[in-house]
Amino acid sequence: MIALNLDHAAPGKATPLLGLGHVGGLVVFCALLHLSARYNYLLFHTLVETIRIVVLGSIFVLAWNARRWVSDGFLVIVGIASLGVAALEILHTLAFKGLNLFPGYDANLPTQLWIAFRYMEGIAFLFAVHRLRRPVQAHFLLTTTGIVTVLLATLIFSGNFPDCYIEGSGLTPFKIVSEFILIGIFSMCAGAIYLQRQHFAPSVARLLIASMLISALADFAFTSYAGVFDSANEVGHYLLFISSFLLYRAVLVAGLATPFDLLFRSLKQKETELESKVVERTSALRKSQALNRAVVENSPAVIYLTDLDCRYTLANAAFERLVGRPRREILGKTAFELFPQDVAFRLDRRNHNVIATNQPLLETEDVGTSQQGETRHFKSVHFPLQDEHGAVVGMGGIATDVTDSLIAEERYGAIIRSSMDAFMMVDEEARLLEVNDAACELSGYTREELLRLRVSDLDTAVDEPKLQAAMHNIARDGSSRIDSRWRRKDGELRDVELSVQCLVHGGVPRYYCFVRDISGRKAAAARIEYLAHHDLLTALPNKLLFQQQCHAALLNAEREGRNCALVYLDLDDFKAVNDTLGHAVGDALLCELAARVRTLIDEHGLACRVGGDEFLVLVGDAGNQQRLAAFAERTLALLAEPVQLDGTFQTCTVSLGIARFPNDGTDFDTLYRKADMAMSQAKTAGRNTFRFFDEAMHAQLVERRHLLSLLRGALERHELRLHYQPQIDLHTGEVIGAEALIRWQHPELGVVSPARFIPIAEESGLIVPIGNWVMREACRQAKAWQDAGLPRFVVAVNLSAVQFRLPDFCQTVADALTDSGLSPDCLELELTESLLINDADGVLETVRELKALGLQLSIDDFGTGYSSLAYLKRFDVDKLKIDQSFVRDMDRDADSAALVLAIVQMAHSLGLKTIAEGVEHEHLAAALRSLNCDEAQGYHFARPMPAGDFEGWLRNVVASPEDR
Template identity: 40%
Template sequence: MNSYCDDSILREVDGGLGKVFPSLPLTPVLEQLLQDRTRMLDSLLSNLDGLAYCCLCDENWSMIFVSEGCKEVTGYDADDLIFNRRISYNRLTHPDDRARVRASIDASIAHGDRFDVEYRILHADGSVRWVWERGATLRNEQGGVEALEGFIQDITRLKLSEQAAREAEERYRSIFENALEGIYQTSPEGTYLNFNPALARIYGYDSPDDLRLGISDIQNQLYVDHNKRNEFVAIMRAQGRVQNFEAQVYRKYGDIIWISENARQVLDADGKLLFFEGTVEDITERKSFEQQIEYQATHDGLTGLPNRSLLSDRLEQCISLAERSGTQLAVAFIDLDQFKLINDSMGHDMGDRLLVEMAKRLSDSVRESDTVVRLGGDEFVILLTNIHKVEDISHSMQRILAAVSENCTIDHRDFVVSCSIGISMYPQDGRDPNTLLKHADSAMYEAKRAGRNNLQFYTPALNDILIERLSVEYRLRQAIERKEFVLHYQPKMDFLTGKVNGAEALIRWQPEGGEMIPPFKFIPVAEETGMIEEIGAWVMREACAKAHELRERLGRDIPIAVNVSPRQFGQPHFVESVRSALASVDLPPHCLELEITESTLVLDARKFVDTLHELKALGVCLAIDDFGTGYSSMAYLKDFPVDRLKIDRSFVDNLEQEPAKKPILNAIVALGRSLGLKVIAEGVETRYEHDHLRSMGCDELQGYFFSRPLTSEAFERLLIEPAIV
């Protein structure tokens, strides 16, 4: 271990420091002190999680002793800070915090106290870190200040945790205040401790204060059957929770409704009961229909959900209810994304078990009064009743999207499944079951076309879109036969040199005698129909041929990147097809880069990682595309043998007007660097975006700011006469 205040430094201090640092004299007392402390603390400092120091009280906080922890805390070697050789600690302190830090320490010195302060520093890698500094004053025999000694610790992670906790509390408060369900806390004796506005509305009260004044004894003032409270408490004490507890209760003016409660008991650290907390839902309408539809109930044999035969009758009932109550009804058509690929590749048994799990997640994500139906295959329909505003539906559907996309483990295999949701509304989108279902189905296809894992509301224009999609599918099959595809190349720029260091191959469809068709209009159709496998194989062969041609013509390597679709990546012989494409033109593997989207994890996370290792063994470069928008798990990311992370354009677009994106970009860049990966930003279109990404340490960029996608000939011209940004 090295101590950064050894004899050589002391000799420097004694022999000539006054010439170099005339304002930083070291007295014999201080010199002896540093020698003694160095010998005693050397063995201890290496075990401390932080930076120990001794510095002068000058304008630069000039360091005369710095422990080994300096590198980890600041990014600089300790020797860089000794007597400000490379940089002073004052310059490391964030400009916005310097005055506050100095004032705090000066005040402590004046009062003879130890100092304790939190502030930000500028790390050597360009990031901003939070640190906690504690220390004390070193005084000579006359009582004068000789120096400061202390300890500095990186508390960035703690600060981020505190921020996350504050944000979580704010989210909880928003959910509590705006939830459709009533939320409450009650004492074991039966009085309300806390509740939200929705609970007051359910019970017919004008406000929470009105409810608080109206009900002081839940057992005798709320429940129609007073024994229900005793039953509730008995179940709670026996099981620690109550699920779907149904009871009749009085509303403010005496009318009776049915409610369903889900609650749990909350205990302190010693296991003592503090209170009950739970949710309340008005299920009066559902209870009134139960006897009428019970005899009609038929359910799906696999998932236990109502099936297609019940859907029409149930939907008729819901329409009648909405018409009588003057509320709206929502029909959500849900299709699991890429389920067919999983079912075909992993077997029907695995597919069935996945469907059972998805059905459970859908059911758990909706209210008791809503209905989840399985139509067949991977298609579901949800009926949401008693809707007063569209925002209610959006909140419910966002819960469903989140629930479905959570990691699912079956037989030690990990799957990540998303879904596409189409929504139609009664009465504006249709007044009969068939029309509502048809329009919800059209909206679902639009959700798939928009990239999957999202929801779309029906609009009349969607019918035209569906017709156009069928036309694209027909023409696309002809395009493959007629060889109507071409590749354009979007250059990548190295931030360090400002020059081209590669390109991404982008497919275009050029029908004979027609206008060129961009990929967003036909790639989704190709993926849904399976044609993407043949198209993807063609793109890879063409890209390899182009990389070989450029290598021969220019005498240097220009790596070409190719997008690989999840369906293509999941082919059993995909690795062999890559090997064949390279061998066909004798292209060195490092000249080919494969960009794989995070959504590829949906197939099988472990198989995904194994395939990456096989590809890496070939020598090709690997990149995770659209990073930050899909399903990346930190547990897997550390195992990915990839070379690059490509930041999705959504985090870069409009960066100047949306500064909230900057912490996300910083986090991704820091993550990439910590894993030893190059980080490339897509969609860079402005000087501001360019400069900001460069300042935070991004390695490469791709976007209109540097170059649009170019034809093969134009790309070659750019390589011969490169533009420098």
């Protein structure tokens, strides 16, 4: 709104619409009105109403004359409505009690007129806010306002308007209710203006809201007077006057005074801006002159001016370099004084020709420079200088050195002619304009034949519309790279790569094309693509391609409602074939088995080699589980058939894991993971068999992974503990040693059995740091007990095969003994039978190094493995530990008792001691004594105990030897 939002655009400091001076004036005027009311109430009423009528009329005049420039309907609606309100208010003023201008009417008439124009005023403001930011028809509004005004006046003067005041009774219910309705209307107007305040200047919005709220208060005052001259009526007119004053400041001052204020401010600002522009233009002129001087001075072109006598009046730095003289030696001289005579004659003739013809002259000329007598090629323009009357007063020249450009053009031509890439220049109609020898060689056409062809005669990849579209895009973008296929004259197709540059010469586009034969590169790329997605040995797809194909196949199966299965094949003991027969035979076996795998694929099936000796097969139409089992049986039988290789027959079995779609999973990763788990179960079950995935496998895997994640930080979190179980001499009852047993105390899981976490530690490699910690901690604790005065005994530590095979294992043991200070003969390492059998030579060397340290070695769980005399004789061990499974049953099973006796006798014959584990009752201890077994451990003597409890137990045993 141009009239009511001027605060947003006012430059500088705007005049406030309501300041302290205005408020003071308002208070003074109210005081004068109060005095007039005391003097004559009729005078007071007439003054207030007259002021309002003047304000309303002024608003109408402003709105009507500004309607062409007002961008929305608020001011127009309020202004036109003000005319109708003012008309009714004039009647109200003239009809007021005491003037008696309307005989026959009492105080009811002005009250009715009051209600009428207040309704009209409130509704007009509410409607104006509603139509904010919307255009309105001013003439239509004026007509409507006039009709409504006349209609209301007619209803009132004809007696058809409800009574509002009754002499002797006061205000009627209609009057009171109407006042409260008006209170609501003006309050709604205030709220609506507040919600739409962003469309008003802030000060205008505040004044309008205040005016509406005070109007509402005025209506409230007019609800309680009994006579037209009482105090309530007077207070209401004060409020009405204040409301009119605020409306006057909001609309008239903002719409009239403020714009003029802004106008003068704008004029002053324009004057300032004009002065600033004069300064700016003067500065720009100086900059332009400086720029011109800089351009002339720094231009690589030779620039000069002469007078009519052909004497130089201006020369730039390039001219100085050309003649090899400073400017002071150039100005005022002629060409004959600066250049060789032949050059000077040419220049002088051209200069006089330009002066005589008064026309510019373009030339290409050779000029010898002073620099080593070099001749440079110039393209020059010589032009006349004219005064304001057109008379020639001299001449000027600009000469551009094009020597380097000419040399570059010659080099460019040589490069094009000798380029190994085909070169073609093409016009906008795709006709060939120029070609080199490589283009003839690529296409098989002669130069003359090519120049009669169009690009579409060579390019088989595009038709005419596509060719024109491609040329349009190249012209738009400037350049492009395109892969296409061209046909040679002999019909052979060649893959080509085009690098096209579009340049416009004289408004005519030319396409410069370098064409490279990439047929070999394409073939190599295709080969690389094949190798990237296939197994080179078997020609089967690799896992990457299989995964992509499997994704599409599973989607098709889902749409068609087919069951599928992913089968994971792992050859059994294939490493032995490579190790014994060589990799060449192993590769040949893989190729034959891969060929057999191909025969397993159905219409919807797929196969791939995962790597090594592993394959994947997707059964595209698996049917039910019985059908899959039959397929697995056929696969086992097919792959187990002997293969003739190098004159011998080789047999290789396979373990299968099967995951079903959609039962076990709907995506490749899930099926692959579950088929792998099932295959591992088949391996565990003895190989040459198959297993279907079930959730129990998944649960075991989840538990193992969970335990592994917890175990990784167990050592750092100090969750691992060592318990010690005493070892007893069966004949003396003395404590001769203690076995260190690891325990895992997890804060959430509680005590985790070693049987659960030791295999996981061995598989993950965590057994190495854990085993090293056990070694160090056991040595440290044994030494601490000795230092505390306890009897000297041997501490036994179990070894893992993973830990034992480490190249630095012996050094680790030596470091543990050194760091703890424990004597080597107080440490015993327990080895397993399987550890001694595998890699016997390497184990023998490690055993020798350990014995050289002075510690003791025992074989754990003897009798459950190979139990061979050969390795007992070969390896220098000290003790055999009889497995508890034999010890516990020896009193009930004669075979177990005989086996224990045989072990004891064999050990003694070899000079070895024996120790029985799992002794839980005295009768077992007695039986072992009778068999001459040397030592024992078990719950009969003591359970495994923490270090502190073990120390207390041992002190008690030492103090009470009779209790042994």
